[in-house]
Each structure stands twice: as C-alpha cells, then as structure tokens.
Amino acid sequence: MIRMLLRVLGHEYARPVRRTVALMTATAVVEGLSYALLVPVLRELFGSTPEDARPWLIAFGTAVAAYAVLRYVSDMSGFRAGTTLLRGMYHRLGDHLARLPLGWYGGGRVGEVAVLASRGVLQAMSVIVHLLAPLVSACVTPLTIVGVMLAFDWRMGLAAAVAVPVVALIQTRTGRSMAAADADRVERDHEAAGRVIEYLQAQPVLRAGGRTSERFEALDGSLRGLQRASRRSTLSALPGILGLSLTVQAMFTVLLALGADLVLGGKAGAAEILTILVLAARCADPLLSLSELGGRLRGARTELTGLDAVLRAEPLPEPSEPALPEHHGLEFASVTFRHGDRTVVDGLSLTVPEGRRLAVVGPSGAGKSTLLQLLARFYDVDAGAVRVGGVDVREVDTETLMSRIAIVFQDVHLFDGTIEENVRLGRPGAGEAEVRAAAAAARLDEVVGRLPGGWDAKVGERGALLSGGERQRVSIARALLKDAPIVLLDEVTSALDPVNEAAVHEGIERLMAGRTVVMVAHRLRTVRRADRIAFLDGGRIVEEGGHDELLRRGGRYADFWDLSLAPAAGE
Known part of the structure; x- marks a missing residue:
C-alpha cells in the first residue's frame, strides 16, 4: 500500500x-x-x-x-x-x-x-x-x-x-x-458519475423534447447498477x-x-x-x-x-534537445493521422507561408478541425510531419510551441471568474492598458459596458452568464492579448446572430492582421479574404487555390459556394 x-x-x-x-x-x-x-x-x-x-x-x-x-x-x-x-x-x-x-x-x-x-x-x-x-x-x-x-x-x-x-x-x-466486487463497484461509480454529468448537460435537449417529468433511463440504469455493485461489495465483506x-x-x-x-x-x-x-x-x-x-x-x-x-498514461513526449522554429510558416508533410480504426487525415501535404491566410473548408467529418489540433500538437501524427517554422512540432517543447499559437474555437470555454480574469489568460502579466486595448479591438468593451459590475462581472461556469457571441468576443480578446504570430480559427462564427457575427468578424480581422492564419469555416463568406483555400474531403485535399480560381474550376468548392448562396427553403 x-x-x-x-x-x-x-x-x-x-x-x-x-x-x-x-x-x-x-x-x-x-x-x-x-x-x-x-x-x-x-x-x-x-x-x-x-x-x-x-x-x-x-x-x-x-x-x-x-x-x-x-x-x-x-x-x-x-x-x-x-x-x-x-x-x-x-x-x-x-x-x-x-x-x-x-x-x-x-x-x-x-x-x-x-x-x-x-x-x-x-x-x-x-x-x-x-x-x-x-x-x-x-x-x-x-x-x-x-x-x-x-x-x-x-x-x-x-x-x-x-x-x-x-x-x-x-x-x-x-x-x-x-x-x-470493489473493482466492479468503482467502475459502476465512475459510470454513474459520467451519466450524472451527461444528464445535467443534456437538460436543454430533454426539456425541449418535453421529457422534464420522465426519468432518464441511462442514468437510472447506471444508478441501479451502482446499487447492485455496492450490495455485492457489502455482502462479500460479511x-x-x-x-x-x-x-x-x-x-x-x-x-x-x-x-x-x-x-x-x-x-x-x-x-x-x-x-x-x-x-x-x-x-x-x-x-x-x-x-x-x-x-x-x-x-x-x-x-x-x-x-x-x-x-x-503516456503523455506526448517532450524533446530531449528542443529546437526553435526559424519563422512562422506552417507545413503538413505527407501527414497521416488515425483516430481508433478511422483514418482522419490521409497523406496530406500543405504549406502556409509566414503571414499568409489559409482557409480549410469541406463537409463535416472531413478532418478540418483535426488539422488545427495537429498544428497545436494536441495529437501526434501517425506518419509524416507537421512543421512550424521549418521544425517538426515534436521537436519543439510545448511551452515554446504554445507561446507562438493563439487559438479561437467555436466552443469557447470560460472559467468561473470575472471577464478580466478570463481575458488575462491570454497573457497573465499584461498591463491594464493592454487588456483594455485587446478588449476594445474585440469589441468586448461594449459587452463590459452593459453588464452589472463591468470588468468585475462574473461569467459563470463555462461562461453560462454570457451569450455565445459575448463568449466569443472574450475568446478573441484573449487571443489578441496573447499577440501570438500564428492564429488558428475553428468555426468561430457558425452559431452567431448577425449582430454578434459582425462584431466577431471585426475582431477576427484585427486578430489576423500580419499573422500566419489557418481558419476552418462552414460559412464560406468568411473565407473569401483567405490567400489560399483548401477543400478537404475524407482527410485529403480535393481542391486547392484562391477563391476566384476555385469558382472558375466549377468543382467541389464551387458547388459548396452555390449552396451557401442558395436561399433557405420557404423564403
């Protein structure tokens, strides 16, 4: 023991x-x-x-x-x-x-x-x-x-x-x-804990489906299993x-x-x-x-x-002799990545010169967000190499790599603190003037101005007291404050209303200025200003080129573009 x-x-x-x-x-x-x-x-x-x-x-x-x-x-x-x-x-x-x-x-x-x-x-x-x-x-x-x-x-x-x-x-x-018996009880305990979390997170779905008075069968089943396991454990001790x-x-x-x-x-x-x-x-x-x-x-x-x-559990290995990226360009060199039995990225090669913008589009499940995660080294590739500044990300220590990358995800995670505390996560040592400037650039100051408490307003657990657009502005302000030379954007406007989308776009444009950018987007209007567009399907690049060039080709990107312009049914 x-x-x-x-x-x-x-x-x-x-x-x-x-x-x-x-x-x-x-x-x-x-x-x-x-x-x-x-x-x-x-x-x-x-x-x-x-x-x-x-x-x-x-x-x-x-x-x-x-x-x-x-x-x-x-x-x-x-x-x-x-x-x-x-x-x-x-x-x-x-x-x-x-x-x-x-x-x-x-x-x-x-x-x-x-x-x-x-x-x-x-x-x-x-x-x-x-x-x-x-x-x-x-x-x-x-x-x-x-x-x-x-x-x-x-x-x-x-x-x-x-x-x-x-x-x-x-x-x-x-x-x-x-x-x-003890091992079974602990396993059931962990399963029940996961079901409780799922039940709490699923409340909007359950209530929208009119199931507020029904029992959640998955949770009930796991709790019954825990009860039986606890009884067996107690009886085996007698x-x-x-x-x-x-x-x-x-x-x-x-x-x-x-x-x-x-x-x-x-x-x-x-x-x-x-x-x-x-x-x-x-x-x-x-x-x-x-x-x-x-x-x-x-x-x-x-x-x-x-x-x-x-x-x-094996963490991602750190290099024994870390290397420093020589610039801020990005490269995927014959990258293959598997998640379980599924090949998510299959032999993909792609480059993004320093200071240029790449937009990655394609159907759901094509592997678009995975590219961003590989760049940030949330995973290691199964074959090939992902390079930042000419250096394989596996040869760069995590602190150095993350100091050069700012990420804005669609699903923004905020901690249960004040707005200022959440913005400061981008650079904890930043001065007050720098925080305020980043907030203004992201148009977060508008949100702060109408909230009771201003900068000291609590955002709630996971930012529950803010709207989706307001949370996204906090995330952009955080990225602006970090002032990293590489920016990764993942579907940042896909679920925003027009007012918040306009505000977020303005902040995103300021964030991207002069930086190396890789953006993933479903709304194709957001990618028109990209220097290059890669259309991904099945983990492979189907088409690559500028916006106008891809439209002239009349291929998969052009089809997607036409669909994005088509009026909604019934209008």
Missing part, C-alpha cells in the same frame, strides 16, 4: 512518509509496552504488600505520558504529511492531465477523472491522515502485547500467538474475495467480518480456559493470569477494528490504482 502510494506521488515524498510510519510504529510499540506494566502493577496490588506497586504505577504513568507525547507527534506528522501529499497529488495530477493527448479523454473518462480528482484523491490521501495510525496500532500493538505475554507466561503467549496467522489469513482471504470476530472471541475463550487451568493447577498465580487476560482483552479492540480499516484501505487502494493508471 505504501509502495503504491509513493509510486503515485513520486519518490520525492518518500522521506516524510517513512518518517511518519516510523513514528506511528514507535507509538504503537510504546502503547503495547505500557500495557505490559500492568502485569507487575496488578501483581503487587494483589500481593501481600500493595504499597510495592507504587514504583510500578509511576513507571506506568511515565509510559502512558510518553505514549501520549509520541501519539501527538505522530498524529501531527501524519496531518502535515497528508496535507503536503494532497497538494502534491493535485499538482502532479493536474500537470499530467494537461500533457495527455486529447484523444485520451474519450470513452467516458471525463466522469472517471471527475471522481478521481475530487473524492478519489481525498480518499487516497486520507490513508496518511486517518487510516495509517489506526492500522499500525491495530497490527503492532497486539503483536507487542503477544510478545509481552510470551515473556511473562510462555504458555499463554503461545496460545495467543496462534491467532496471529489465523487473523492474517482471514484478512488476506477477505481482501482477495472483495477485490472483484464472511471476513464474522470470521475475524469469531477468531478473536475464540482466542479469548481459549486463553480464559487455559488461564483457569493454570491457576487451578497451581502452575501460575491468579493475579498474573488475570493481568494477562486483561492484556488479551486489550488486543481484541484493535484486532476487531481491522475489518473496518481493511474495507477503507481497500477503497483507498482502489482509488490509488485508478490514479496510478491515469498517471501511467
């Missing part, structure tokens, strides 16, 4: 964890030895001269005081280590998730990561704070007491020692029998709990019978046997707590396993 914890956290945290474990072990041993002093105390109290118990009582009090100090120190060490590990775990997990390719996030992993990043991390890190000390105490204190019993009466000690392998065997068997309880009770019964026989046979004193039985009774509580601790530890181990799996 500790080895897995250190593997998940990183071995730089090994020293505080080992120090905490050593302190907790020493505390448990001192606790067991303090109980051992009860033997001479009770022996003297029940003897002919009870006053002789005074030195032993002082020793017992000293041992208890030492235990209290050690317990305080070890508990504080556990809390400090736990908070340090929690902070380190969040940082490591966040840094790692930021380096994973976007394709990793498919297949329901959003719900899984949401659970791991919240409850999972807390449960895993609670091992150090809340579980490690009771576990060490439950294991080490009884073993110390058994050693003391062996020292005072080998027969009673040997009888108690027989229970040790039995308890260990029960715990091992219980853990193995529950492993499958044999271990009952077995452990019966073993502890049987051990105490055997010790009681053996002690009575030794006393009645004159082979041991009553006070001494009584004290040993008190020690044996003291073993019962920590041993019985092993069932609860074992269940909580298995839960924490399951979360650790999930975290370990996420952290073992």
Whole structure:
C-alpha cells in the first residue's frame, strides 16, 4: 500500500512518509509496552504488600505520558504529511492531465477523472491522515502485547500467538474475495458519475423534447447498477467480518480456559493470569477494528490504482534537445493521422507561408478541425510531419510551441471568474492598458459596458452568464492579448446572430492582421479574404487555390459556394 502510494506521488515524498510510519510504529510499540506494566502493577496490588506497586504505577504513568507525547507527534506528522501529499497529488495530477493527448479523454473518462480528482484523491490521501495510525496500532500493538505475554507466561503467549496467522489469513482471504466486487463497484461509480454529468448537460435537449417529468433511463440504469455493485461489495465483506470476530472471541475463550487451568493447577498465580487476560482483552479492540480499516484501505487502494493508471498514461513526449522554429510558416508533410480504426487525415501535404491566410473548408467529418489540433500538437501524427517554422512540432517543447499559437474555437470555454480574469489568460502579466486595448479591438468593451459590475462581472461556469457571441468576443480578446504570430480559427462564427457575427468578424480581422492564419469555416463568406483555400474531403485535399480560381474550376468548392448562396427553403 505504501509502495503504491509513493509510486503515485513520486519518490520525492518518500522521506516524510517513512518518517511518519516510523513514528506511528514507535507509538504503537510504546502503547503495547505500557500495557505490559500492568502485569507487575496488578501483581503487587494483589500481593501481600500493595504499597510495592507504587514504583510500578509511576513507571506506568511515565509510559502512558510518553505514549501520549509520541501519539501527538505522530498524529501531527501524519496531518502535515497528508496535507503536503494532497497538494502534491493535485499538482502532479493536474500537470499530467494537461500533457495527455486529447484523444485520451474519450470513452467516458471525463466522469472517471471527475471522481478521481475530487473524492478519489481525498480518499487516497486520507490513508496518511486517518487510516495509517489506526492500522499500525491495530497490527503492532497486539503483536507487542503477544510478545509481552510470551515473556511473562510462555504458555499463554503461545496460545495467543496462534491467532496471529489465523487473523492474517482471514484478512488476506477477505481482501482477495472483495477485490472483484470493489473493482466492479468503482467502475459502476465512475459510470454513474459520467451519466450524472451527461444528464445535467443534456437538460436543454430533454426539456425541449418535453421529457422534464420522465426519468432518464441511462442514468437510472447506471444508478441501479451502482446499487447492485455496492450490495455485492457489502455482502462479500460479511464472511471476513464474522470470521475475524469469531477468531478473536475464540482466542479469548481459549486463553480464559487455559488461564483457569493454570491457576487451578497451581502452575501460575491468579493475579498474573488475570493481568494477562486483561492484556488479551486489550488486543481484541484493535484486532476487531481491522475489518473496518481493511474495507477503507481497500477503497483507498482502489482509488490509488485508478490514479496510478491515469498517471501511467503516456503523455506526448517532450524533446530531449528542443529546437526553435526559424519563422512562422506552417507545413503538413505527407501527414497521416488515425483516430481508433478511422483514418482522419490521409497523406496530406500543405504549406502556409509566414503571414499568409489559409482557409480549410469541406463537409463535416472531413478532418478540418483535426488539422488545427495537429498544428497545436494536441495529437501526434501517425506518419509524416507537421512543421512550424521549418521544425517538426515534436521537436519543439510545448511551452515554446504554445507561446507562438493563439487559438479561437467555436466552443469557447470560460472559467468561473470575472471577464478580466478570463481575458488575462491570454497573457497573465499584461498591463491594464493592454487588456483594455485587446478588449476594445474585440469589441468586448461594449459587452463590459452593459453588464452589472463591468470588468468585475462574473461569467459563470463555462461562461453560462454570457451569450455565445459575448463568449466569443472574450475568446478573441484573449487571443489578441496573447499577440501570438500564428492564429488558428475553428468555426468561430457558425452559431452567431448577425449582430454578434459582425462584431466577431471585426475582431477576427484585427486578430489576423500580419499573422500566419489557418481558419476552418462552414460559412464560406468568411473565407473569401483567405490567400489560399483548401477543400478537404475524407482527410485529403480535393481542391486547392484562391477563391476566384476555385469558382472558375466549377468543382467541389464551387458547388459548396452555390449552396451557401442558395436561399433557405420557404423564403
């Protein structure tokens, strides 16, 4: 368990964890030895001269005081280590998730990561704070007491020692029998979390479909599955709990019978046997707590396993000797990219000279947005190369590459903060005048002027308090503030009303001025000013050329252009 914890956290945290474990072990041993002093105390109290118990009582009090100090120190060490590990775990997990390719996030992993990043991390890190000390105490204190019993009466000690392998065997068997049930429960938990997120995000669709009073079958099914898995997990723990309880009770019964026989046979004193039985009774509580601790530890181990799996996912490799782009031109050289079994980009070659604008058009699913993602190295190509400034993007470190690229997506993500905070994401160190200038260029100042609170107005989660056009203006202002030499635009006006579209177009024109631009658009009117247009279909370039040239050819682009000009049906 500790080895897995250190593997998940990183071995730089090994020293505080080992120090905490050593302190907790020493505390448990001192606790067991303090109980051992009860033997001479009770022996003297029940003897002919009870006053002789005074030195032993002082020793017992000293041992208890030492235990209290050690317990305080070890508990504080556990809390400090736990908070340090929690902070380190969040940082490591966040840094790692930021380096994973976007394709990793498919297949329901959003719900899984949401659970791991919240409850999972807390449960895993609670091992150090809340579980490690009771576990060490439950294991080490009884073993110390058994050693003391062996020292005072080998027969009673040997009888108690027989229970040790039995308890260990029960715990091992219980853990193995529950492993499958626990894994199934965690899988169902993650699935249910994903369904809850889906249900919340699907509210507009469900309500538009008149299903506000219906149950969401997919969510209900996942919750029923979670309920069944939780019931199986609970039932599979019962044999271990009952077995452990019966073993502890049987051990105490055997010790009681053996002690009575030794006393009645004159082979041991009553006070001494009584004290040993008190020690044996003291073993019962920590041993019985092993069932609860074992269940909580298995839960924490399951979360650790999930975290370990996420952290073992291969990020995009960073170059050992990073190269610097020599200019701001772009190139796709015989690029092939597959997503699962599907070839999204197939042997594509394309160049964009520095300071020029390329528009990529084509039907849905043609691979247009994938080109932008490959340029930003959200994925690595399967064959060929994507170059920025004559250098393969795989040879440029991520920070350098992203500092040269500004991206404006159709689906704008804003964080739950103020408008200014979201704009400043483009360049956190920018001055107030620079932020205001970028906002004015994107016509975001119009939005700020009519919002209560102005620049301090909250945008809500994912920018929910702003309209689509307003969110897009924030995104453009963010890109303008970044002032990167390469701009990637992905369907930035496809879902805007005419007023917002005009405002966004004005901001986009200012953003593109003097920069290398690759834009993806469905509305072909937005690509007329491009220096070159590439028509993509099936991951390949079908046509390439200027707007007027492609219209004269009368090919696929011309057909798309005619369709875009055709009046809507019924007008």
